[in-house]
Amino acid sequence: MQKLGKPEGEKKGHTIKSGIKSMGKNYQLYLLLLPGLLWFLAFAYRPMAGLRIAFYDYNIFRGFDGSTFVGMKNFVDFLTGRDFLRVFKNTLMISFWQIVVCFPVPILLAICVTEMKNKAISKLTQTATLLPHFISVVVVCGMVVNFLSPSTGIINLILTKLGFEPVYFMVQPQYFRGIYTGMTLWQNAGFNALVFIAAIMGIDPQLYEAATVDGAGRFQKIRHITIPAIMPTVVTMFVLNVGKMVKVGYEAILLLYQPSTYATADVIATYSYRLGFENGNYGLATAVGMFEAVIALVLVTLSNWISRKLTDTALW
């Protein structure tokens, strides 16, 4: 054992020396790395240093010197404030519907698309469901808002024709989660199905042939071949989605919500946004954002660990 250890130590010294030598020889490699690296430091890591605003009663015009250090006060204020429960619950509820509806649908869609024997229809389905993903969030929200308009929106025109009273969907909190879930489903189902389609395409066709010989029907093949084969992908994606639970699409929510729907629509990110940019309370707003980011990091790390335990596939 000791004899083995020694040469290894020598080898290490050798690598360091040759490492420095290689750095000199490959200096151009570092020149190529430099612009990107500087970008990351300036635009991704420098803001992280700005997170200390969360511990100040921060005055945007006076900077750190003119602001008072308040320790954990901002976090305590948020966690004990009257809005905490609302925004925390809304964040989780919106994520809950994302996981219950927007997660399984792409899997079903992928199975359907790959089961279609008519290639033209299969291609059409894939293209049609992928298309909405390329439309901007502003346009999608614009469509939602105008379709749901009580006087001229198509949804209410249909409701009126069927003999119902028109509903002002956008101002009533009970509809918000449904609208948001439906909208994201329409926009992302085809895109999210891609990874599952790729997984199904990767299944060995001989498995299906063998099952045919054994007299298995299509449903049996889906149940006993397709689903078990894509299970690792499903588990990985599921865990990943749970990991992203506190990160909801604030961009779309900011476009769709209004004070009358805050009861169900206001999430941690939008709350932080308003505290900062509308109330000018940058310290508290940063603390709220940091609370979200830290929980997200913990959830992602945890879910990655679970994914590795369950399926041997992990993100890192």
Place this chain on the structure above:
Amino acid sequence: MKRKKEQGRVIGTGERIFNGGMAVLGILISIVALYPIFYVLIASFSRPLYVENGSVMFTVKGFTLESYRQAAAKPGIWLAYANTIFYTVAGVAVNMAFTTTMAYALSKKKLVFRKFFTLLTIFTMWFNAGIIPTYLNFRDFGLLDTRTAIILGFAVNTYNLIIMKSFFEQVPYELEEAAFIDGADHFTIFFKIYLPLSKPALATVGLFYAVNRWNGYFWPMQLLNDETKVPLQVHLKKMIVDRVANAADAALVTPDSLSSPTTIIYAMIIIAIIPMLVVFPFVQKYFKTGLTVGGVKG
């Protein structure tokens, strides 16, 4: 042999029903997915009276281009359009310059601390400072209300960087080795070997960036105040999300009206998404490549 052939030909009734059912399902899903866009399209070409009494559902009624004429005459829309084209072209150029160089360096085993640098980039996918520190960072650099902020501030997307790096890692090492023996340096190898060999990868990542640039809304909205600098999405937000046609507008629509706030909004939506619809087939072609290479692995 014979048996196999027979099995290929014989399709049971159950199988036939299943295939028929899947075809119908596929068509239904496609209709549901495409209908919202289709509706906006037909409504934008129809007379407001028919749109607003609900008789436009599947076809254009009372064809008119007036909504497009009105939409095109709105102040600011073409300037915003031009801004978006500028941000997309200049932005993607900057994106590609930063992304390819960094991806090349990170794909090389010779790079000392390669793991550390890679982790440094990937970490930003799981943790970021958030909206307010990011905004204040732009402010510290004096970049508020500048085009530079939009173009330089979003020069690298970590996900695209990883895709590019994975592509570069697949370039056979022998090519590079041979070039080294011939006395080539990294710059030569990067420009003369890697870039020409990675055209599909460049197209994929370039299109990803272009779509993001074209559709980008939040940060341009947050960082730009000057009306003459805002891109199309920010401009559209005011026109189509904030200004929902209301009951008062509807009351103004007469049988003779050729356009109304609603139909103008629909025309604007079509004007805004046409470029995406045009590039979409190309994007779709490259999408799967990008996804399988960059993959779930990240």
